[in-house]
Amino acid sequence: MNSPIRGVLLLATAVLGCLLTSAALAEKNLAGVWTGTYSEDWPDRFPGPELGDYGGLPINDADRMRALSWSASLIALPEYQCRVHPSDYANSFADIRIWEERDPVTEKLIALHLQHFAWQTRRTIWMDGREHPPEYAQHTSMGFSTGQWDGQVLTIHTTHLKEGWLRRNGAARSDKASVTEHFIRHGDILTWTVVVNDPVYLEEPFIRNRDYKYSVDNQVANYSCESVVEMVRAPGYIPHHLPGTNEDVKIFAETHGIPYKAAMGGAATMYPEYMKVIRSLPVPPPR
Amino acid sequence: MQSLSVSGICKRGLLVALGVLLASGSHAQQQDFSKVKIEALKVRDNIYMLVGSGGNITVQIGSDGVLIVDTQYAELSDRILGKIRELSKGPIRYIIDTHHHADHVGGNANLRAAGMTVSGGNVGGDISDAGAGAQIIAHENALLHMSSPPAGQPAIASAALPTLTYFTPKKDLWFNGEGIRIMHEPNAHTDGDSIVYFRQSDVIAAGDVYVSNQYPFIDIANGGSIQGIIAAANNIIDLIIPVYGQDGGTLVIPGHGRLSDIGDVINYREMLTIIRDRIQDLIRKGMTLEQVQAAKPTADYDPRWGSSSGFWTTRQFVEAAYKNLSAPQGK
Numbered sequence: 232m233n234s235p236i237r238g239v240l241l242l243a244t245a246v247l248g249c250l251l252t253s254a255a256l257a258e259k260n261l262a263g264v265w266t267g268t269y270s271e272d273w274p275d276r277f278p279g280p281e282l283g284d285y286g287g288l289p290i291n292d293a294d295r296m297r298a299l300s301w302s303a304s305l306i307a308l309p310e311y312q313c314r315v316h317p318s319d320y321a322n323s324f325a326d327i328r329i330w331e332e333r334d335p336v337t338e339k340l341i342a343l344h345l346q347h348f349a350w351q352t353r354r355t356i357w358m359d360g361r362e363h364p365p366e367y368a369q370h371t372s373m374g375f376s377t378g379q380w381d382g383q384v385l386t387i388h389t390t391h392l393k394e395g396w397l398r399r400n401g402a403a404r405s406d407k408a409s410v411t412e413h414f415i416r417h418g419d420i421l422t423w424t425v426v427v428n429d430p431v432y433l434e435e436p437f438i439r440n441r442d443y444k445y446s447v448d449n450q451v452a453n454y455s456c457e458s459v460v461e462m463v464r465a466p467g468y469i470p471h472h473l474p475g476t477n478e479d480v481k482i483f484a485e486t487h488g489i490p491y492k493a494a495m496g497g498a499a500t501m502y503p504e505y506m507k508v509i510r511s512l513p514v515p516p517p518r
Numbered sequence: 519m520q521s522l523s524v525s526g527i528c529k530r531g532l533l534v535a536l537g538v539l540l541a542s543g544s545h546a547q548q549q550d551f552s553k554v555k556i557e558a559l560k561v562r563d564n565i566y567m568l569v570g571s572g573g574n575i576t577v578q579i580g581s582d583g584v585l586i587v588d589t590q591y592a593e594l595s596d597r598i599l600g601k602i603r604e605l606s607k608g609p610i611r612y613i614i615d616t617h618h619h620a621d622h623v624g625g626n627a628n629l630r631a632a633g634m635t636v637s638g639g640n641v642g643g644d645i646s647d648a649g650a651g652a653q654i655i656a657h658e659n660a661l662l663h664m665s666s667p668p669a670g671q672p673a674i675a676s677a678a679l680p681t682l683t684y685f686t687p688k689k690d691l692w693f694n695g696e697g698i699r700i701m702h703e704p705n706a707h708t709d710g711d712s713i714v715y716f717r718q719s720d721v722i723a724a725g726d727v728y729v730s731n732q733y734p735f736i737d738i739a740n741g742g743s744i745q746g747i748i749a750a751a752n753n754i755i756d757l758i759i760p761v762y763g764q765d766g767g768t769l770v771i772p773g774h775g776r777l778s779d780i781g782d783v784i785n786y787r788e789m790l791t792i793i794r795d796r797i798q799d800l801i802r803k804g805m806t807l808e809q810v811q812a813a814k815p816t817a818d819y820d821p822r823w824g825s826s827s828g829f830w831t832t833r834q835f836v837e838a839a840y841k842n843l844s845a846p847q848g849k
Contacts, residue, residue: 296818300792310755310784315763352763367569368559369777371765393765393781405822406782431821456762467752469791473799474815 258380259416261329261343264451265443276323280400283480285496286489288397294432295495299477301401304470313456315350317395318373319410319425322441324349328451343378343385351454356387363390370406385414397427397437402496405431419445434498485518551593556601559777561769562719564694566605570594572621573773576723578716579606580694584633587614587714587723587771589625598625599632609634612693614700615656615680616725616773617708618663618740627678630654635681655689656680657702659710663740703727703750707734707773709741711750715757722754723771730775730782733816733823734790735830736838744794744839751787755780789819797836798843807840 269276285298305311316324325348332342343356354373363375374392378385389410397404408429415422421443428436472479484494490512499505549571556570558577568575572590575598584606590598602610610633615623633652661680667673684700691698696718703711707726714723726735727750736742760767760780770778796815805813816824816832824832 291821293818293821300818305788310780313762313764314781315765350763365557365559365569367557367567367574367776369769369779370782372763372781373765394785406785407822467748467787467791469788469795471792471795473796474813 258340259383259385260331261385261414261416261421262331264326264328264446264449265421266326266446266449267324268442268444271440271442272323275398280398281483281486282400283483283494284400285398285402286494286500288402288496289433289435289437289498289501290397290402290496291432291434294397294403295497296474297403297432298401299480300471300474302470302472303400303479307461308464308468308470309458309460312458312461313350315352315372316347316399317392317404318352318354318376318389319392319404319408319412319427320395320397320399321347321349321352322423322425323439326446326449326451327443346451348451348454350456356385374410383416387412387414397432403432405429407431408433421445435501481515482518485515488514488517491515549591551591554594554597556594556597558601558605561721561771561777562716565716565719565721567771567777568598568601570598572624573616573619573726574723574771574775576714576721576771577602577605578694578698578719579608581608582694583608583611585612585614585693585698586610586629588616588622588725588773589613589629591621591624592628593624595625595628595632599629610652611636612691613652613654614712614714614723615654615660616713616723617711618656618660619708619726619737622725622773623660623664623678626654627675630677630681651677651681653682654680655682655684655691655700657710657712658683658685659708659741660712661710663708663710701753703753704746705741705743706746706750707742708737711746713750713754720759720768721771722757722768724750724754724773726773727751728754728770728772728778728783728786730772730778730786732774732825732830733819733832733835736835736842738838738841742838743842744790745842748787748790748794751783751790754783755787758783789823793819794839794843797839801840801844807837810840811836 274280282303285295290298315321327348328346330344331340332344333340340358342358344353345356346353352373354376356376356378358378361377363377368391370391370393372393372395374389376387376389378387389412392406392408392410394406395404396402404427408427411426413424423441423443425439426436427433481491483489484491490509492512493500493509499508551571554571556568559567559569561567564579566577568577570590571594573588575590576587578585584602586602610629613626613629615626630651635651635653661683664674664679687702689700691700696716699715699717700712701715703713711725711727713725713727727747734747736744736747754770758768758780764779764781766779768780770783772778793816797810800810800813800815811833816836820832826832
């Protein structure tokens with residue numbers, strides 16, 4: 232092979248190598264343990280949301296009715312005690328661990344795996360272009376997720392979710408929902424954005440953000456749950472409030488001086504301009 | 519065993535299925551089956567769920583042959599049989615009918631004809647056709663409904679009728695290396711419902727006492743009740759042992775809808791119990807059916823479970839529940 236041809240081949244190889252490298256660099260490495268930052272939405276995350284606080288949730292009338300029927304005693308039933316948070320909610324709590332599954336020969340990314348501290352749930356985000364299963368396949372709390380890189384943003388699409396919740400005080404998210412997530416890494420900070428589309432219970436898509444900090448020393452702790460009979464109930468008993476009888480839902484509004492209507496959520500309550508509306512609404516008497 | 523081609527048994531089965539369809543008093547509507555595709559979903563190693571039109575079919579395969587739960591419509595039998603043959607070449611030994619409705623038993627005659635009953639010894643020698651056709655198992659009340667069609671409707675051909683019935687709370691069977699328990703769920707979707715529990719595979723074929731796609735059809739005319747459906751859901755929940763986190767463990771094949779586990783059945787039971795309690799409360803307040811309908815006791819569940827048109831509407835569901843709960847015995 233003469234020198235000019237060899238030179239062209241070397242150049243072509245170099246260009247190809249650079250292209251491949253830059254393509255690989257477009258995929259951020261998300262692997263590691265990420266610690267939740269709790270400066271945002273603390274009351275909603277660890278102490279738990281208050282009864283009757285649905286503000287900022289774009290729920291429709293049907294979901295509001297479900298929320299007002301919900302009784303916190305439900306989670307005392309053994310079959311409810313260890314129900315895990317769905318994947319569109321579980322990230323809100325504590326730390327997460329992310330690791331990669333790569334083809335050992337090609338190094339191509341097959342899947343990302345994500346473990347939540349909360350209930351120790353694990354989910355798989357398939358990165359190999361596979362299709363979602365048919366509708367009649369099993370639905371799970373984690374759902375079926377596929378991902379792709381949009382530049383340096385990991386975008387995930389999830390279907391096959393079981394019924395879950397938008398907020399763990401009775402605001403349901405249906406099993407007809409689909410979810411889009413974005414994982415965005417800025418150095419040691421990871422931002423998770425989740426967009427919930429629920430044709431059953433939402434007036435508009437519901438969007439939530441959470442931030443994490445990369446952890447060098449931390450590990451995700453074990454989380455176990457064992458169902459027990461906490462009180463003897465009649466077989467088949469389901470705690471709930473009949474329509475119009477739930478007095479618990481007033482506590483949040485009366486404690487914080489927030490108009491009842493504003494606490495009941497709806498798409499309008501998500502937007503800053505709703506503050507003007509709140510000022511025009513009657514404030515409930517303090518508790 | 520008499521040899522029959524798939525197309526042959528289907529032609530013969532059309533007539534039988536028509537009778538079943540009319541006699542069932544439900545789902546009696548014209549359907550176009552030409553575009554229906556039968557698809558198989560693997561549930562466990564030797565258990566599959568077949569999806570097409572009508573009730574889901576459960577197929578258990580193994581060295582003993584094939585056992586199926588429900589048979590959908592006769593018009594689909596050739597496609598169903600074709601799909602079963604992709605899974606197993608073994609003989610169809612047993613068909614279990616979860617209840618008598620046409621969308622679940624329409625293919626009985628065709629699939630029975632394609633199978634072979636376990637038979638031998640003196641019986642096999644003395645009665646030449648003793649092994650012809652698969653055994654069809656059902657609760658006695660299902661047979662009664664199928665063999666006693668309402669006045670003016672044609673009788674169902676004997677080839678489509680159950681050949682082995684039970685009237686006790688349960689019937690057990692050992693097939694393909696596992697115990698199979700068939701359990702009666704009294705006065706639920708009908709008065710002849712069976713659920714089928716594959717103990718080693720840890721799968722329950724629920725029939726229409728559990729559906730995941732709409733409010734359950736309460737067939738009052740044939741002994742159904744909302745209380746019975748709730749009781750059946752509770753029985754299924756009692757049978758289920760979930761894995762940690764409740765995604766998996768015992769799997770449930772619904773009469774209609776998607777493959778499920780405990781979380782889905784719990785949500786279904788919760789929905790029905792809450793609606794039952796609301797309607798019962800309105801009845802206690804002296805409301806008429808019209809007043810109860812106007813109160814919309816299902817409004818929060820309707821976007822997920824309800825329908826304003828078709829075979830089974832939300833209004834029909836509320837009406838059936840109202841009639842059950844306002845009856846003297848509370849059924």
